[in-house]
Amino acid sequence: MAKKKKVAKRTTKKASLKKKSGAVSQVALRQELKKFLALAEPFENSEHLSLLTDKRTNASYLQCHLRASDLIRLATIDVPLDPDEQSEYRANREILADHTAFRKMKDDALNGRTFSDIVCEYTTEFDSEHPIKIIGGQHRYEAIRAAVDSDVNEYHGLKIYLKLNKKQRLDVQLISNTNIAVSSDLFDRMQETVGGPELRVWCQNVDLLSDGQDFTDKHQRGGPISVQMARTFITNYFRGKKINAVQFNSLNTTPQKCPSGQHDSDWDQLKIEYPDLWSDEGLIVAGKEFAKLIKAQRSAFKDKKPKPKPDFPEKALNMAILPAWALVAGILHDNPERLKRHYGLAKAKGTNDPLNAAALAKGHHKTDPDNYRGLGSRTDPKERGRFAELFFHCAEKNRQITKQTVDIAIAKYHAKQAQLEVEKLE
Known part of the structure; x- marks a missing residue:
C-alpha cells in the first residue's frame, strides 16, 4: 500500500513539472483544433483529422487541404517571429518575384497545379483577421493567390501547427526554410531575433x-x-x-x-x-x-x-x-x-x-x-x-x-x- 502511494506521489510530481515547463494541455489543443475546423472547413471530415506531435520539439500539428479561396481569405505571409516583443521584424525571406522558378510556379497554379506541405501556424493571438500564418511556402501562397484572382480555386495541402511557443516557432521557421535552401544570413537573423532585439x-x-x-x-x-x-x-x-x-x-x-x-x-x-x-x-x-x-x-x-x-x-x-x-x-x-x-x-x-x-x-x-x-x-x-x-x-x-x-x-x-x-x- 505504501509503495502505491509513493508511485502516485512521483506521478503527481511529474505532472507538476510538465505543467511548469509550459506544455500545452490536450484540452486546449482540442479547443483550438475545433475553432480552426469551424473557421476553415477543410476538405477532410473532422472525424478523420488527428493531431500529430513533432517529438523533436513537442509541437502539435494537423495535415489537411483547404480551398484556395479560403486559404487566401484566412492566411497571411506577413508573419513576425516574435510577435510579443519584436512584432515589426519578419523571419520570412523576401519574395523573389523575378526568379524563374517562381514564374514557373505561378504558371503551374494557373493551370490547376495542387501544392502541398505549405507550413502554417493557426493562431488568433495576433492579427486575428488572418489566423493562418504562412511560415513556409510564401512563394506557393503568392502563386495560389494569383491563380485565385483568375478564378482558379483548387485544394492545397497544409501542415497546420497549433499553440506554438517562441522556440517551437523558430524551429518551424528553420525547418521550413531549410527545405528551400535557407541562407546562413537568414539563419543567423532568426537566431538573433529569438535571442532578443539588442x-x-x-x-x-x-x-x-x-x-x-x-x-x-x-x-x-x-x-x-x-x-x-x-x-x-x-x-x-x-x-x-x-x-x-x-x-x-x-x-x-x-x-x-x-x-x-x-x-x-x-x-x-x-x-x-x-x-x-x-x-x-x-x-x-x-x-x-x-x-x-x-x-x-x-x-x-x-x-x-x-x-x-x-x-x-x-x-x-x-x-x-x-x-x-x-x-x-x-x-x-x-x-x-x-x-x-x-x-x-x-x-x-x-x-x-x-x-x-x-x-x-x-x-x-x-x-x-x-x-x-x-x-x-x-x-x-x-x-x-x-x-x-x-x-x-x-x-x-x-x-x-x-x-x-x-x-x-x-x-x-x-x-x-x-x-x-x-x-x-x-
Missing part, C-alpha cells in the same frame, strides 16, 4: 542599420549588414581591448570571423562576459565611426565614371577589413591620439577613396598564389592579419593607406608570423 537596436543606434531596418537575409552589395558582420565587429573590438598595444608586434593579432549558419557559442559567452556591452561608450563610438567609414567609402564611388570595380564602394564591409578595423579600435581604446588617427581614415584628406581600394589591389607578397587579386580580395586569416597590421601601422605612424603602407603591413605580418613560428618551435 544587437539590432545597437546597430540602428550607431547607424550600421537604418531606423526600423532589419539585418539582411542574404547579403548583397549595397544592402544591409548581416548578423555575422555585427557579431564579428563587436567580438573583435572586445578582443582588441585585451591586447596591450606595446606588445602588438610580438603577439598573434589575427582578427576573428564569427561563424554563420550555425549556433555561435563564443557569441553567447561574450555577452555573458560583458553584460553591459550594449552601453559600452567606446564600442558605441567605434560603431558610429565605422558607419562613417562605410558611408565615406560608398560616397567616394557614387556616380563615378568610369564605373569602378563593384567591390570598391563596399570595401569597408569586406570580412577581412571589418574585423581588423574593429580589433585595432579595441587595441587603441585607451590611446586617444592614435585612436583619433584610426577613426580619421573616414575623412582622410587628399583622397576620395578612404580605404584606397586601388592601392590595396596592388598589395602582394612573394608567397601569394598567381590568382591572388590583391589585399582585400579574400577573408582568410592571413588576409585579416595583414589588415590588422595595416590599420595599426597607419594609426601608429599617422599615415594614410598607400601602396607603401600596404607593402609595409604585408611585410610586417609575414615577419611576425615567422617569429611566432620560431617561438612555437622553441
Whole structure:
C-alpha cells in the first residue's frame, strides 16, 4: 500500500513539472483544433483529422487541404517571429518575384497545379483577421493567390501547427526554410531575433542599420549588414581591448570571423562576459565611426565614371577589413591620439577613396598564389592579419593607406608570423 502511494506521489510530481515547463494541455489543443475546423472547413471530415506531435520539439500539428479561396481569405505571409516583443521584424525571406522558378510556379497554379506541405501556424493571438500564418511556402501562397484572382480555386495541402511557443516557432521557421535552401544570413537573423532585439537596436543606434531596418537575409552589395558582420565587429573590438598595444608586434593579432549558419557559442559567452556591452561608450563610438567609414567609402564611388570595380564602394564591409578595423579600435581604446588617427581614415584628406581600394589591389607578397587579386580580395586569416597590421601601422605612424603602407603591413605580418613560428618551435 505504501509503495502505491509513493508511485502516485512521483506521478503527481511529474505532472507538476510538465505543467511548469509550459506544455500545452490536450484540452486546449482540442479547443483550438475545433475553432480552426469551424473557421476553415477543410476538405477532410473532422472525424478523420488527428493531431500529430513533432517529438523533436513537442509541437502539435494537423495535415489537411483547404480551398484556395479560403486559404487566401484566412492566411497571411506577413508573419513576425516574435510577435510579443519584436512584432515589426519578419523571419520570412523576401519574395523573389523575378526568379524563374517562381514564374514557373505561378504558371503551374494557373493551370490547376495542387501544392502541398505549405507550413502554417493557426493562431488568433495576433492579427486575428488572418489566423493562418504562412511560415513556409510564401512563394506557393503568392502563386495560389494569383491563380485565385483568375478564378482558379483548387485544394492545397497544409501542415497546420497549433499553440506554438517562441522556440517551437523558430524551429518551424528553420525547418521550413531549410527545405528551400535557407541562407546562413537568414539563419543567423532568426537566431538573433529569438535571442532578443539588442544587437539590432545597437546597430540602428550607431547607424550600421537604418531606423526600423532589419539585418539582411542574404547579403548583397549595397544592402544591409548581416548578423555575422555585427557579431564579428563587436567580438573583435572586445578582443582588441585585451591586447596591450606595446606588445602588438610580438603577439598573434589575427582578427576573428564569427561563424554563420550555425549556433555561435563564443557569441553567447561574450555577452555573458560583458553584460553591459550594449552601453559600452567606446564600442558605441567605434560603431558610429565605422558607419562613417562605410558611408565615406560608398560616397567616394557614387556616380563615378568610369564605373569602378563593384567591390570598391563596399570595401569597408569586406570580412577581412571589418574585423581588423574593429580589433585595432579595441587595441587603441585607451590611446586617444592614435585612436583619433584610426577613426580619421573616414575623412582622410587628399583622397576620395578612404580605404584606397586601388592601392590595396596592388598589395602582394612573394608567397601569394598567381590568382591572388590583391589585399582585400579574400577573408582568410592571413588576409585579416595583414589588415590588422595595416590599420595599426597607419594609426601608429599617422599615415594614410598607400601602396607603401600596404607593402609595409604585408611585410610586417609575414615577419611576425615567422617569429611566432620560431617561438612555437622553441
